[in-house]
Amino acid sequence: MLIRDQERIVNMNYIYNCNDTEALWMLRMKRAPFAMLVRTFRSRGLLEDSMHTTVEEQVGMFLHVVGHNQRFRVVHNTFRRSMETISRSFKQVLYAAGELRGWMIRVPRSQAATYRGRKHYTRQNVLATVDFDLKFTYVLAGWEGSAHGANILNDDMSRHDGINIPDGKFYRRDVGYACRPAVLPPFRKTRYHLNKFAGRNYPRTPQELFNRRHSSLRVTVERAFGALKNRFKILDQKPFHPYPTQVKLVLACCIIHNWILQWGVDEFVPEEEDVTPDEVINSGHGVEAFDNEAWKNKRLEWAQAMWDNRVQTRICSRRTSGRRRKRQQQKRGKGSSTSAAEEEEHEEEAPS
Incomplete structure (x- = not known):
């Protein structure tokens, strides 16, 4: 087995077996949403395993590009895939993600404007x-x-x-x-x-x-x-x-x-x-x-x-401030801290 193939297998095992902290750094999401995203792409026929790359690897390469703004050449050094394979996988996953728009987000059928000819850096x-x-x-x-x-x-x-x-x-x-x-x-x-x-x-x-x-x-x-x-x-x-x-x-x-x-x-x-x-x-x-x-x-x-109604708002804030402060203490594990409701009360209350 070639050294390149061994490195590729090690890298894929890392993707499959990493913990949530490692997945957040590498894939920009935890393991559960990544696994379900891959499963959705497969079940909807948007992506499929090829002779050389799995759907997990295709999505992983795409997330490396968009999550870290990496060039294909850098992703090539990480995944040990050819530039052509990375480019093709990137386009396929980009299309697959766009096909989820009707489910996850609403976009107009036709983009309202296209970019018209500037040769410098675009925004x-x-x-x-x-x-x-x-x-x-x-x-x-x-x-x-x-x-x-x-x-x-x-x-x-x-x-x-x-x-x-x-x-x-x-x-x-x-x-x-x-x-x-x-x-x-x-x-x-x-x-x-x-x-x-x-x-x-x-x-x-x-x-x-x-x-x-x-x-x-x-x-x-x-x-x-x-x-x-x-x-x-x-x-x-x-x-x-x-x-x-x-x-x-x-x-x-x-x-x-x-x-x-x-x-x-x-x-x-x-x-x-x-x-x-x-x-x-x-x-x-x-x-x-x-x-x-x-x-x-x-x-x-x-x-x-x-x-x-600002006086009534301050009364409601006082009633909820104790509960919010308790939740903040439990969440942060620290001593007493000013709650969001109390901050709004102090900032809105006019001096007498």
Whole structure:
């Protein structure tokens, strides 16, 4: 037996027999979701063992590329497979992951825009929605990096296969978007980020209280994207693939991200206290002129209702703070610590 074949067998045994810690480092997911992903690809006929490579090895090579942003030549040294075999397996797994989109995530039938001819390093803009389980519920990839998010959203909402927002629901957006039906941005020219309410810098107006709570919801979005980029380094670094492949990679990584979260969070998902939201800057694209007056008034009504009920919120916070503190102590194994409910109580309570 050739030394190359011996190294290949040793490597495959490592994949089959590694523990969860080793699997997280190597495959970017624990053993259970990896095994079930391979089984799903097999049962749906999306991937099959070839004469030389198993499905496990094909998926392992793909995850090495997207998880560590490795070139095929580096993966060749690890798996001892030819560059042609690695390239073919990469394309097959990329296609197989995309075929799970109807089950794991929603994407438009036709990508809204294609990249048009720049010869330097490319960037793309991605429109995505996230639920409170940190899963991506809708993804539109492929817009050029210079496009403004509000323009992407306007185009997508005008399409028959675009984003679907149920009646009575809305998506939280940042200050660069217009206030319109189903789209809820914060108040402009008003304190927004949580760090601006630290200490005794309490909200002084209904608009500031609304912005503070709006900002706290943003942590969920930041955690979802943080986990995605932590797990799949190919999304956070300069890729080595053509632009059409980059678009498919965004969708595939979001689909696999949702798949993994079925087994709970892991080390790649940042904790809430570790998330530092990026500064949101109003890009000055003139979107304020298109604000919907009815929704502006509704947002103001909600802000006033929050302001009027803030005392009741503090009472509820006191009732739940003891239970949350106890759970935190059990989880962290430390002494007493301030709970999330208490922090919100202290930050929102105006001085007497």
